Amino acid sequence: MKQTNQLIRNRLKRAVETTAPDVLPHLLTAIEEKGVLKMNTNDSLNTAKKDSTARKRKAKPRRWLMIAAPIAAVLVLVLGSWFGFANYTTDAVVAFDVNPSIELSVNRAEKILKVNSRNSEAHEIIGDMDLKGVNLDVAVNALIGSMVQKGYISDLNNSILITVNSKDAEKGEQLQKRLAANVDSLLKGLSIDGAILSQTAAADDDTNELADRFAISPGKAAIVKLLLEEDPSLEYGDVAVLSINDLKILIEGREVGMSKVRSSGEASKKGYLGADQAKEIAFRHAEVSESEVTGLKIELDSDDGEMVYEIDFYVKGFEYEYEIHAKNGRILDFDIDDDFNNDDNDKKTEGNKPPSEVSKPSSDEYISRAAAENIAFKHANVSRDQVRELEIDFENDDGKRYFEIEFEVGRTEYEYEIDAISGKILDFDIDKDNDDDNRTHNANQSTSKETARNTTKSKAQESTKATAKATEKETAKSTGKESGKATTKETEKTPAATEAKTEARLSAKSARSMVLNKFGGIIEKIEYNYDGKNPLYKGEAVKKGSRVVFELNARTYSFKKWDVGNDNDWDKWANTISRMISMDEAARKVISKSGQNYTFIQKIEFNWDDEKPLYQGEAFYRGYKISFEINALSGSFHKWDVDGGDETWTEKYHNVR
Amino acid sequence: MQEIENHISELANGDISAMERLYARTKTAVYGMALSILRNSHDAEDVMQDTYLRVYEGSPNYQAKGKPMAWILRITRNLSLDIVRSKPAKELPLETEWLPDDGSDFSESSLDKLVxxxxxxxxxxxxxQIVMLHSIERLKHREIAEILEIPLGTALSKYHRSLTKLRKLLEERSK
Structure with a gap:
């Protein structure tokens, strides 16, 4: 049986819905037992949980910055008393982090007692320098000079973290301020506008352990911990390897509160593409223009130890998510999904296209998504506008990278595997589906299946399978479905040709009138299409307390389906409806604006978008397709996209008046 | 999501009937989340009830940020993980009801259950967790990453890997 992602998701959702227990009665009883609703959060929860299986979570480790009596300082004190000689006693440890992490232990006279290189970059900076016995200011001068010379500090990477861990807090603070000012002045002298973070701090065991594990100073480890407390989606290992410059940008972006960390200057973003360029890369890859895009969000983030732009936007009901390397512009990951998460998703789901899920590591060597689609469409001998339920996955299967493309045309389901590099068709599968209701993905139809592998034109393999389904009787009743009917590809293509010789169909306007005369209220949506053999207007209308789902045969002018059920949507709209233009008026506006009096409103739908009532739909006239949105209150057009070179009207709608 | 935030706000204002609406809107996702961690329907049921009690308790302090589902599912996840941590692995065996059937039944409900x-x-x-959240609640990958406290890239790649794995397994079973 063919398994599509959407089918799996739908099945999973239904299965969980079905198996979920009903705890509401117990829940309400438990809440009632608790008496007044507004109560102390902690006390009430504990009493309400009769069989609570929850265990208290461990308290988060406290920030090391807040812990008194630092271990290192204690050690310093102990050692100091042992030796009794101030000159050999560590009075403070000063750490410098850029990407190199270096610690200098100094005595009371600020002479260097010990140099600790925390990572290989630090070793490179220290090189042959012997700093023991050297004055701290001189040593700092040498270290900063070496970092600039070796390119660790530059215009592109101008941030440095200074951490002073002193046994005397006041003295430590003074030292921190003085060093920050000195480093700033040093960098200015080297024509670099530095960005300096500085802190006085002492590390706890946890922070020291993290510092050791990731070869950074405890000062940097503490900053990383603060950042992770603010944003738990980050991973310690990923963030620890970032430069102080990258860290400072992440901190600034998240407005992480660091009351004990002094900050001066701005971290350089010169090494990054910039949000505009990253956005352009995403738009170009998605093949969309900025004017189509809504809800654009760009955030500088880190992933796998790299700085990335996370870009999120919507185009025509699809959500795009991109992750783009902030420095070299490579597309690291992307995903395209249908916008089911819209606030009114329950209403929109039925009308939405299925999700297109695409994820691939890099765009450089691959053909585009659109190119892969076109290869499949061409092979299937279908045009893009005929295609429904389009779904695309990028697959990486044991090194074989390909696009998996699934779509439906009429009642035929196509699946292709297209090599992501060469564009070669690796596999394809065509299922001719005999059930009238394609959208339900029922697995119970008789099917005739045509399969070919590696573009060889193997003969169709016929297989027929019939299974029972409890809900099928309604569909069968409403559609007059013939069991075991052998629908062929040719059948799919014939309606338009056949229609050319037949009389005119029921017009869209008349269809709307018939529905309103029979039901009243307003039409929420109405769409003209073939169900395989009949031209139908399908849609829904609502009025106070009820909703009708209808199908109206455009050839016989008779209702094929008329299901009325309870519904309260009307109440949500009642106050606004009287101020809105009607669907007929909206349709007239479209026809008038198109400049062609035979323009056919193939689909029109009433929707609420961000509290605004809209008429949205599609219309066709010879050679053109129009996508429109009209503000139902003002009657003004929100969207008017006209695509030329579209022959749908000629093929399908020329005989509808 | 506004709808869910409204329910939470109503709860905070003493409207206990809002719990019924909140429950109806979110119960599948909450149960799916608990089940995906615990693989045990009884524990998942307990977590479900505790989740809503926590939501009830926390509603006066809830700050509307447009992500109420993430808040609720984080509670569910934390409660579920508490159970996992409190029980030795042997006490959380895979229940037999989750072992796939022999595949001879092709009714819709059986196929759903098989998935x-x-x-x-x-x-x-x-x-x-990723597949459940995306399938049931249609959460964006970014939101899933936030709830599960994992990088977006991890959420994306694991989702695609999981769906590929599921497709293969299900197709093999139906051959």
């Missing part, structure tokens, strides 16, 4: 069984028995814990 759930395969998800529960064949995917790892993180994969189960």
């Amino acid at each position: 759930l069984q395969v998800v529960i028995s064949q995917l790892d814990e993180q994969e189960r």
Whole structure:
């Protein structure tokens, strides 16, 4: 049986819905037992949980910055008393982090007692320098000079973290301020506008352990911990390897509160593409223009130890998510999904296209998504506008990278595997589906299946399978479905040709009138299409307390389906409806604006978008397709996209008046 | 999501009937989340009830940020993880009801159940959570990453890997 992602998701959702227990009665009883609703959060929860299986979570480790009596300082004190000689006693440890992490232990006279290189970059900076016995200011001068010379500090990477861990807090603070000012002045002298973070701090065991594990100073480890407390989606290992410059940008972006960390200057973003360029890369890859895009969000983030732009936007009901390397512009990951998460998703789901899920590591060597689609469409001998339920996955299967493309045309389901590099068709599968209701993905139809592998034109393999389904009787009743009917590809293509010789169909306007005369209220949506053999207007209308789902045969002018059920949507709209233009008026506006009096409103739908009532739909006239949105209150057009070179009207709608 | 925030706000204002509406809107996702971690329907049921009690308790302090589902599911996840941590692994065996059936029944409900069984028995814990959240609540990958406290890239790649794995397993079973 063919398994599509959407089918799996739908099945999973239904299965969980079905198996979920009903705890509401117990829940309400438990809440009632608790008496007044507004109560102390902690006390009430504990009493309400009769069989609570929850265990208290461990308290988060406290920030090391807040812990008194630092271990290192204690050690310093102990050692100091042992030796009794101030000159050999560590009075403070000063750490410098850029990407190199270096610690200098100094005595009371600020002479260097010990140099600790925390990572290989630090070793490179220290090189042959012997700093023991050297004055701290001189040593700092040498270290900063070496970092600039070796390119660790530059215009592109101008941030440095200074951490002073002193046994005397006041003295430590003074030292921190003085060093920050000195480093700033040093960098200015080297024509670099530095960005300096500085802190006085002492590390706890946890922070020291993290510092050791990731070869950074405890000062940097503490900053990383603060950042992770603010944003738990980050991973310690990923963030620890970032430069102080990258860290400072992440901190600034998240407005992480660091009351004990002094900050001066701005971290350089010169090494990054910039949000505009990253956005352009995403738009170009998605093949969309900025004017189509809504809800654009760009955030500088880190992933796998790299700085990335996370870009999120919507185009025509699809959500795009991109992750783009902030420095070299490579597309690291992307995903395209249908916008089911819209606030009114329950209403929109039925009308939405299925999700297109695409994820691939890099765009450089691959053909585009659109190119892969076109290869499949061409092979299937279908045009893009005929295609429904389009779904695309990028697959990486044991090194074989390909696009998996699934779509439906009429009642035929196509699946292709297209090599992501060469564009070669690796596999394809065509299922001719005999059930009238394609959208339900029922697995119970008789099917005739045509399969070919590696573009060889193997003969169709016929297989027929019939299974029972409890809900099928309604569909069968409403559609007059013939069991075991052998629908062929040719059948799919014939309606338009056949229609050319037949009389005119029921017009869209008349269809709307018939529905309103029979039901009243307003039409929420109405769409003209073939169900395989009949031209139908399908849609829904609502009025106070009820909703009708209808199908109206455009050839016989008779209702094929008329299901009325309870519904309260009307109440949500009642106050606004009287101020809105009607669907007929909206349709007239479209026809008038198109400049062609035979323009056919193939689909029109009433929707609420961000509290605004809209008429949205599609219309066709010879050679053109129009996508429109009209503000139902003002009657003004929100969207008017006209695509030329579209022959749908000629093929399908020329005989509808 | 506004609808859910409204329910939470109503709860905070003493409207206990809002719990029924909140429950109806979110119960599948909450149960799916708990089940994906615990793989045990009884524990998942307990977590479900505790989740709503926590939501009830926390409603006066809830700050509307447009992500109420993430808040609720974080509660569910934390409660579920508490149970996992409190029980030795041997006390959380895979229930027999999640072992896939023999595949001879092709009714819709059986096929639905088979998908759930395969998800529960064949995917790892993180994969189960990602697939559940995306399938049931249609959460964006970014939101899933936030709830599960994982990088977006991880959420994306695990989702695609899981779906590929599921497709293969289900197709093999139906051959």
